Amino acid sequence: MMRPDRFMLFKAENGAVAAVVLAGSWRRPSPPPEMPREILTKVSSLLIAGGGAALTWFRIRHHKSEFSQSVLNPYREAYIGSAASAAAHEVELDRLLQALNAAGIRSILLKGWSVGRLYPESGLRPSGDIDLWIDPAQRAQASEVLKRVASGRQSVDLDHDQFRRFENRSFDDFYASCDTVYLGSTPIKVLRREDQTRILCLHFLKHGGWRPIWLCDIAVLLESSNTAFNWELCLGSDARRARWVGCTIALARDLLGTRIPRGAPRCVTSSPPGWFTRTILREFSNPSASNATSFALLLPELSFHPWRLKSAMRGRWRNPIQATVDCNSAFDELPRWPYQLWDGIVRTHRCLRSFKQLA
Amino acid sequence: MKTQEINGEVRSTRFKQKKLIARTIDDELLLFDEETSNAHCLNGIAGEMWMACERASTAVEVADVLRTQWPDMEKEVVWASLSRMAAAGLLEETIDEENISTARRDLIRKIGLTAAIVLPIVVTSVLIPSPAAAASCASFGQSCATKPCCPGAGLGCVAGFCVNLH
Numbered sequence: 001m002m003r004p005d006r007f008m009l010f011k012a013e014n015g016a017v018a019a020v021v022l023a024g025s026w027r028r029p030s031p032p033p034e035m036p037r038e039i040l041t042k043v044s045s046l047l048i049a050g051g052g053a054a055l056t057w058f059r060i061r062h063h064k065s066e067f068s069q070s071v072l073n074p075y076r077e078a079y080i081g082s083a084a085s086a087a088a089h090e091v092e093l094d095r096l097l098q099a100l101n102a103a104g105i106r107s108i109l110l111k112g113w114s115v116g117r118l119y120p121e122s123g124l125r126p127s128g129d130i131d132l133w134i135d136p137a138q139r140a141q142a143s144e145v146l147k148r149v150a151s152g153r154q155s156v157d158l159d160h161d162q163f164r165r166f167e168n169r170s171f172d173d174f175y176a177s178c179d180t181v182y183l184g185s186t187p188i189k190v191l192r193r194e195d196q197t198r199i200l201c202l203h204f205l206k207h208g209g210w211r212p213i214w215l216c217d218i219a220v221l222l223e224s225s226n227t228a229f230n231w232e233l234c235l236g237s238d239a240r241r242a243r244w245v246g247c248t249i250a251l252a253r254d255l256l257g258t259r260i261p262r263g264a265p266r267c268v269t270s271s272p273p274g275w276f277t278r279t280i281l282r283e284f285s286n287p288s289a290s291n292a293t294s295f296a297l298l299l300p301e302l303s304f305h306p307w308r309l310k311s312a313m314r315g316r317w318r319n320p321i322q323a324t325v326d327c328n329s330a331f332d333e334l335p336r337w338p339y340q341l342w343d344g345i346v347r348t349h350r351c352l353r354s355f356k357q358l359a
Numbered sequence: 360m361k362t363q364e365i366n367g368e369v370r371s372t373r374f375k376q377k378k379l380i381a382r383t384i385d386d387e388l389l390l391f392d393e394e395t396s397n398a399h400c401l402n403g404i405a406g407e408m409w410m411a412c413e414r415a416s417t418a419v420e421v422a423d424v425l426r427t428q429w430p431d432m433e434k435e436v437v438w439a440s441l442s443r444m445a446a447a448g449l450l451e452e453t454i455d456e457e458n459i460s461t462a463r464r465d466l467i468r469k470i471g472l473t474a475a476i477v478l479p480i481v482v483t484s485v486l487i488p489s490p491a492a493a494a495s496c497a498s499f500g501q502s503c504a505t506k507p508c509c510p511g512a513g514l515g516c517v518a519g520f521c522v523n524l525h
Binding site: 061076077079080081083084085087088091121122123151153 | 380381382384385389391393398400483485487
């Protein structure tokens, strides 16, 4: 388990605490809490915002006598909410997949239920969008089907830039190696464990490591089977991206105590760079994600509120992870500020260009 | 007199499950109303009562079902519990209007719920945020106050909302 250094304790203490609370919480039986109630109270809002509150309840619910009702209630309510949302999510997912299957449309379910089903209980992670990757040749047909059958209560996301950005394999290639799992009697295609681990890691990085539950997803997936894990498939042929994925898995090990499958190569076993861990802990400490608003809108904003320069600037930088990924750069020990600066310039230029086009 | 009125209510009121999503979690019954986004968690005995109302049933009929597990179950207690669940929006309530007037019904409900009947049920209600609020990022037009705009779609956070920047 990781020992936070002084910088972390100063900048990201709550994030480190949240990670300690979540470590191993998905296992059955979950580890005893062994933490003072002040800790749970302190990080409750972080864990609720970060999606880890239901999982925390799963960890502490058999130790209720150790905590007061005021400590327990937010976690229990989050768990009830999460379980209810998951139930509604499953009903809608079943309806949509039945319709798509009946129309002969090939789809792959990404994230969400495809990893939520691996937790010991439904509803231990929050349910958001239904993320479906549709055969590109059937996209229009799928949209028609979904328009007809979707209840509108759950949003369905068919756009996944991640594959365009990070993968050179086709839909057919992924689809051919998918596992088929069942929701009730409805067959659902999900990525095989190696592909899904990779996709979850890249998704986590793309969002700058914002939500602790996404790291738990990776941990749950890695521990979901005792069968041999094909590291080559998971890490891919691009050495730089293999290191990105490797660092994320190493982080899941260091922060959450994840058991890594055997045979991991060096890009997984070696420690991630210090800036990487620090950024993640800072993100875990921040209940709302950094918005990285446009630089081009800095001047109009400052003309109204010039005294807000410092906070306005702070909200405009992508975090070191996002900036590095956006620049397609290496996870090494070099400083990150050049990437952040470059990312800011690129985004500002892009924004000014779009203003010019509008004018 | 009061006892007679309660007996009339117990026999003339029928309770039927509302169309809710039901799941068992731990040893409790979770009910989710998608229309109102309210989730309710019922303890074991309350869950059994709700399950016994699959078809419209009176408190007497429900009490008969429950007595297989809880032999001392009183029909008045069942009626008061079912009334409380109906008030929470978990059951539909139909009353034979010829037998009992609204005014009497209200009176009896008041008596039933405030008298010394200790209800064995526990209902925890939670308002659930919409699925959009649970999503990992905000799409066009949504608030970016607490989550980032979805990357890759050319969105940026302006004045607290995700707008198209290119």
